[in-house]
Structures are given as C-alpha cells and as structure tokens.
Amino acid sequence: MPPEPPPEQPSPAATETPPNFWGYGPEEEYYKSQGVRNKKSYFDSPNGRLFTQQFLPLEGPVKATVFMTHGYGSDTGWLFQKICIRFAAWGYAVYAADLLGHGRSDGLRCYLGDMEKVAAAEPFRDLPAFLFGESMGGAATMLMYFQSKPDTWTGLIFSAPLFVIPENMKPSKIRLFLYGLLFGIADTWTTMPDNKMVGKAIKDPEKLKIIASNPRRYTGKPRVGTMRELARVCDYIQSNLGNVTAPFLTAHGTADGVTCPTSSKLLYEKGSSADKTLKLYDGMYHSLIQGEPDENADLVLADMRAWIDQRVLIYGSGATVFVD
Template identity: 25%
Template sequence: MGKGESVWIGEKDTETITAVQPPLATMVFLHGFGEHINRYNHMFPRFTQANIEVYAYDQRGFGKTGLKNQNLGITGGWKVIKEDITDALKVAKQPGVPLILFGHSMGGTLALRYAVEGSESKNISALLITSPLLSTDRVNDSAVTIGTGLSKVLPNLQFNTKIDIKYVSRDPNECLKYANDPYNHPYWSLKGASDVFRGAKSVLKSGYEKITHPIYLAHGTGDQVTSFDTSKELYERLPSTDKTFRVWTGLFHESK
C-alpha cells in the first residue's frame, strides 16, 4: 500500500493515497459540509488495500483550505466547485482504468449534480454516494428561496448553520471527536448553500434522468441530518440499469 502525500494545488489542500500500479480503479472523493478529508483517513486505506487509488481534497471554504484562506464556508458557488471536480477527475484519470466519483453528504449532492452537468461525466465509470444532502427537515423551502435571493446580492455572506453534532453518529465518542476537531466548522456562505440546495432540487426534478452510470447509493434510516426517504425516492427513479441501494438500518448520518 502506498503512502499518503499531502500537497497544495491552487487553493485546495489535497490528499493522494496511491495503490499498487496499475490500480484496479481510481477514485475522487468529495467530503461533506463543514468537514475535511483527514476525517476519512480510516477509510482511504481500505480502498488502497483493494488496489483502488484515492484522490481527495479539502473543498474551498473547508478544512485546511478554509483556515488557510480565512474564507470559512465560502465556496465560490457551483461554477467554481464544478471546475474543481473537473480538475480532480482529470488528475485521477488514467488510460484504461475505471474512474469512480464518491461523495458523502454535501459531497454526494455535488457528485450527483456533476454526473448530470459535468464535462467529465462521460469519463466516470461509477458513482458511490452516501447520505446525500438532497433534502433536510431542518431547512424549509421558504428559507432556501430567501437565501437564494439574498445570495445574488451578498454571495459571500457567511452564516452559522448551527449543526447539531449529536446527530452525526450514534457513537458519542465520534460526536465528541467531531466537536473537538479544529478543522471542522459550521459556517456556510449564502451562495454556497443556495447553490447546493438548488442543485439538489434540479437533480430531483429532472436531472436524475441523465444519471445512467452504475451507482451505489447508501443511507441510514435514522439519519436526522439528511433525508433517507429522499435518497430512496431518487434511487427508485434513477434510469441506471446497474444500481444498488444499501439501507443502513437505524444508523445516523455516518455509519459508525
């Protein structure tokens, strides 16, 4: 198994964990809201042990990137995010090697939207989506509408999402680790948030019709951060002929 290497590319802190060459597949991972890639250091080696090369990066406004640039939660919006995902997929892509796009929570929504709209979508061999932020009981339609309107005037206005950490995991120790992690934060920009929710809405409305990639979608039935029912609904409507819906009975937003 290769050794992880942290490097700077543009404004994004990245992590590349290399498998034995040539790899069975390469994978780009998109983390969720408020967190960072090092939270997944327990998971990446499992992929490399299966000879899958992993490429991940702290998204703009989050993790080391957000702290370094002092722009917590300011993502630049979907146009910038889409370009970042494109860059990551191009870096990870190898001739003749399947390319996987994996997204968790907010990252899951971004991955799904990219599969619909992204310029490298045709080169994605499979999608791996966990607990996507497609809808949530904590944000109503009126709030999204108001936020979207304000984002046109004050796109970088930051607000505290007031994340309820007890719903991250059923394991209190994991919740405590999340709360004490110096690279986690609850801040988002109006444009960043509105673009994610508008993107989720577009996928659910009609965008899903273009998602014909093989897809593995997983969600916990006890998730109180994002909606299990919406993930199930999306899965049932997806036109992909190679799809799997993994139900994590009773589990919260994360599988621990």
C-alpha cells in the same frame, strides 16, 4: 480545618489537540500500519488553491481509481481519510481534495459560492474510474458526473448524499429573498440555523469526540450564500436524476437526521442506470462510516467493497497498474 488545595490544572500537553486523529504518532508510520502510502500536494485551480491527498496501496496492483469528496464543514485531513485509507488498502488509488472554503484549501470558511467551480475532475489513464461522495460531497460528486463526458466514470458511490434538503433544514425562502435584496452583501453572513447537525450525524459518542476535536472543522452557523447554493443545486440534481446512467451504489441510514434517506430513494427511483443499488441501514445515523460503532461501519464498508470490486470485474478491462 485547612482549606482544600486547588484542583490540579491539566498541563498544556494534556489539553492540546493532537495533530492527527490517531494522536501524535508520525503520519508515515500510521499510514504504513494501515497498508497505504500518502502524498499531499496543492493544486492551483481557477478559483483558488486546493489541498489534495493521494492514497495508494503499499503493495500489489492498483485496480482502479476513486475520486472522493467530503461533506459540509469537514475536510480530507481528519476522520474522512479513514474512508480513503480503507479503499486504498483494498487496492484502489484514491484522490481526495478539500473543497473550496474547507480544510486547507483556499476560500472563506464554509462558503461555497458557486458549486460548479469545484465540480471538475479527470479520470486516471486507462483504469476504471469511480466517484465517491459523502453528504454534501454527494451533491458535488453528482455535479462532477453531470459535467463529465459520457462514459468517463465506471461507477458512482454515495454515502448519505444530499440531493433533498430535509424539511426542518430548508432555508426560509422569505429569509433568502430578503437577504437577496442586499445584492449579495449578506451572502457570507453566518445567520442561517444549523439545527445541531453534528449531533444528528454521529451515533458513537467516542467518535463524536474525535470529530469535534478536528482543528479544521467548521463550527459556525451556515452562511446565507451556502444555503442558497445548496438549495439551488439540490433542485438542479432532482431535475436531472433521470440522466444518471452510470452504475451506482447509494447508501443511507434510516435514522439520518441531516440528509434524509429520500435523497438515496429518489436517485434509485429516477436514475436511468441499468445497474443500480440502494442500501438502507436500519437505525443508522448520517455518518455511516465515520460516526457509527465499528460493527456498523464495517458492514457498510464491506458492502461498498463488494460492490466496487464486482464492478471492476464487470466493466474493467482487466488492466492493473503497479506503483513504484
């Protein structure tokens, strides 16, 4: 009996990671098919160069601006931009940047250092201005809000924000103390447990494949300094939730295994805003928009659209801007 031929090896093209989450199609054509236009640029901040993106509707006026911040290990150039695209298609000017240490921005991969350094933004002229933060980006967004002048922001939107670190993900205080004895030398070490966060964040297996194929996604263990900083920032945010007076919407899945729903519940309970909304989605995981089946993601997006459209009507001046 002749030996079986060796299995065919896939061609390089078949195993190559596409340059975009939608595949190999030109970026301009994809954005146009979604009803938006995209512009990329770099911004020189005092702490390093930031990669930024702007999403604008192809047609119609701009009703307000939304400044979006992604989560840990992610960036604005892969599936997170689906959120940016949807808001832009609804008539919003969306601005997003890769956090320091993420994506195409400067910095050691997934090393936050001092999160105060990334918490800076400016409102866009006279239109209503909103902040949007997902996961760890929710913590960065809250810092931006606390550092802004009163009445800078028309409203805040949070998707599974990180304000409370779940018990099974809390860094050991003894471990952090021992690392601290090394006078900062250990801060960049990737020695903290990751607890398989990606698997706990994404419910849809096909979307998990797409997210896992992101060539800029950080896949290493959390750095010592990152976990120390997140613990510090979460404590700070929890102590200052009573100072949140802007209208806000915070959304969480009840089966979130990365940032527990306690974060959103605590904001709703302690926030001083007279206009506050808490949305809990039964059985949904951490990534409400990027990782859930389409019908679930569309439900979350519909709730967010209804909320922001109504706040523009309530708190906006009625002004709109047409873009060239």
